[in-house]
Amino acid sequence: MTEPRVSSIGDLDLSAEQKQLIASVERLTRRFTRAEFLRCHREGRFPEEIWQELGRLGVLGITVPEAYGGAGLGIQELALVEETLARAGVPIVLLVVSPGLGAIVVSRHGSEEQKRRWLPGTATGATKFxxxxxxxxxxxxxxxxxxxxxxxxxxxxxxxxxxxxxxxxxxxxxxxxxxxxxxxxxxxxxxxxxxxxxxxxxxxxxxxxxxxxxxxxxxxxxxxxxxxxxxxxxxxxxxxGIRALFDGLNPERILVASMCVGLGEYVLDKGVEYAKGRQVFDGPIAAYQAIQHPMALAKAHLELALLMNRRAARLFDGGEAAGPAANIAKLAAADAALEAFDISLQAHGGNGFTSDYDLLDIYSFLRLQRTAPVSREMILNYIGEHLLGMPKSY
Ligand SMILES: Cc1cc2nc3c(=O)[nH]c(=O)nc-3n(C[C@H](O)[C@H](O)[C@H](O)COP(=O)(O)OP(=O)(O)OC[C@H]3O[C@@H](n4cnc5c(N)ncnc54)[C@H](O)[C@@H]3O)c2cc1C
Structure with a gap:
């Protein structure tokens, strides 16, 4: 018996509710397609109607406590949403900032009056941070x-x-x-x-x-x-304010990592599909190890990043120290996604450089994640100092 294709090992641990959440976001991406995303980008227009739809789905209130109109879930679920959007090629950065950073900081550190004032609107999508x-x-x-x-x-x-x-x-x-x-x-x-x-x-x-x-x-x-x-x-x-700020920065890292994993999978899938269909000598180029092995390595690195990221999200939601896992996940996810991008581009040959194949636009987005919101160097500084106990370099 052939084993079913496992699209992601991390997904094996998901609950039925989490799978439902993914399915509802996937349905949304059938309307908010990559083509629509590119149109919004070209016109400099934020997809407000999709944002409102995410509000109606309850996604924007995932991290907001139920008492303030939210779902009272955690960063684990919000990360699944961001990952799912990115897997369809439509990452929304404002999701990281508004229901991610903004709502979490207010929920954890705001006064009762502030929570009543700011959280319900964030949960419905009526207001943004x-x-x-x-x-x-x-x-x-x-x-x-x-x-x-x-x-x-x-x-x-x-x-x-x-x-x-x-x-x-x-x-x-x-x-x-x-x-x-x-x-x-x-x-x-x-x-x-x-x-x-x-x-x-x-x-x-x-x-x-x-x-x-x-x-x-x-x-x-x-x-x-x-x-x-x-x-x-x-x-x-x-x-x-530094404590409240740090409480917001770990979710930011986790959400950026989920965006990188999702978009890395998206771009790798494009490469795999192209390689399976492209024949230049005998058989598809996907059969050549020069193409297949780098793709397999990129897949393995994406999976590792995903597992570390899911661990970081669980730690954060459980109120435990999530800094080391969140930093490593962000570092690994950004690197793995760029690795996936590079072999996908290589597999596309000259076609990869044409607008029709929409690859280089993905590069700009993925490459940004090595610089912002926290740079690769600052993460390495963090690991050196906090995990290895080495002296601070700056
Ligand atoms: C598209 C985009 C969106 C952004 N969105 C936001 C936003 O919404 N809100 C916001 O506040 N900011 C935002 N930023 C800013 C972003 O977070 C910063 O650009 C990023 O943190 C790097 O800071 P910098 O540009 O000042 O680089 P610099 O601090 O000048 O650093 C330049 C380089 O030096 C390296 N470096 C600096 N110090 C050290 C050190 N001690 N050890 C080793 N290397 C070091 C850095 O890693 C980097 O590679 C955004 C940036 C971009 C490009």
């Missing part, structure tokens, strides 16, 4: 950020600049990392605060950054000029 940490001068060194939130009666006055902010044009709230006191080198983690800023507040302006990445969200340079933020919009304790 974007996330703003990067600044032109500070870059990877978050402690160097200069956006200042100055205490005034009733709130804060915020001034500064953020860069590469994804989706602020379609978002209602911006989860902003700002300084509430100057950098103190002796206590570097102090003085950073998390504020939820209304993206339409007076004093906020933005200019679009033209990236060459194929996706349905756009990036913006954001300028804050004396923007008033009510004190009720500070998340957690003033000057101690």
């Amino acid at each position: 974007c996330f703003a940490i990067t600044e032109p001068d500070a870059g990877t060194n978050t402690f160097r950020i200069r956006t200042m939130a100055r205490k005034v009666p009733g709130g804060y006055r915020v001034s500064g600049q953020k860069t590469f902010i994804t989706g602020i044009d379609v978002s209602d709230h911006m989860l902003l990392v700002a300084r509430t006191s100057p950098l103190d080198l002796a206590h570097r983690t102090r003085g950073l605060s998390l504020l939820v800023v209304d993206t339409k507040a007076p004093g906020i302006s933005r200019t679009r950054i033209d990236t060459q990445v194929c996706k349905v969200e756009t990036q913006w340079a954001v300028f804050l000029d004396d923007v008033f933020v009510p004190e009720g919009d500070l998340i957690g304790e003033e000057g101690r």
Whole structure:
């Protein structure tokens, strides 16, 4: 008896509910196809109707507790959604930021009043979060950020600049990392605060950054000029925002890893199908080990990344330390997806470089994931320092 083809070893552990969730997202991708995704990208248009549909399906409220209109599930389920979208070639980055980072930070660290105010809308899709940490001068060194939130009666006055902010044009709230006191080198983690800023507040302006990445969200340079933020919009304790922030960054890594695994599978499938159908000597090129072995290796690496990512998600949902697994999963998934991309492109020969085969647009998206939201180098620094106990290099 021949064994059935196992599409993913990680899927063997899924519950019936999780399989149903995947099936409902797969149904959605029959309407939100890769062709539609590319159309949105070309027109610079966010697929709002699909977002609303995800809201109706309950997907946007997956991480929101039931008391606030959500499903009360975890990052494991949200990661399955992102993976499924990416497997169909239609990754939605805002899913990482809004129900991922935004909703999780508010659920875990917001006050009762803040949860009531922000979570129900996030769960239905009526409102969205974007996330703003990067600044032109500070870059990877978050402690160097200069956006200042100055205490005034009733709130804060915020001034500064953020860069590469994804989706602020379609978002209602911006989860902003700002300084509430100057950098103190002796206590570097102090003085950073998390504020939820209304993206339409007076004093906020933005200019679009033209990236060459194929996706349905756009990036913006954001300028804050004396923007008033009510004190009720500070998340957690003033000057101690770093813990809440880190609670959001692990889910971000896990969701990015699931996007990479999904898109890696998508691009590898394209290569496999092409190789099975392409004949240049006797038999299909898929039979040549020069093609088949690199594809098999890429598949093995995608599977390994997926397993580490599922483990990271389980740890996070269980309230355990997820940092090491989430970082390794993100590193492995981005690398495996690029490996899959490269052999798929190679198998396509010259056709891989034509628009008809839609490969190079996938490269831009996958390659970005080695740089953002956390770079490969910073993950290796983390592993060196936290898993191997080696001295910090910076
Ligand atoms: C398309 C896109 C979307 C983005 N979306 C968002 C968003 O929504 N919100 C947001 O806040 N930001 C966003 N970013 C910003 C992104 O997170 C940063 O670009 C990324 O973190 C790298 O920071 P940087 O560009 O300042 O690079 P730099 O900090 O200048 O780093 C440059 C290079 O030096 C390396 N490097 C720096 N320090 C070290 C070190 N100590 N050891 C080893 N190597 C090091 C880095 O790894 C990198 O390779 C986005 C960026 C892009 C391109």
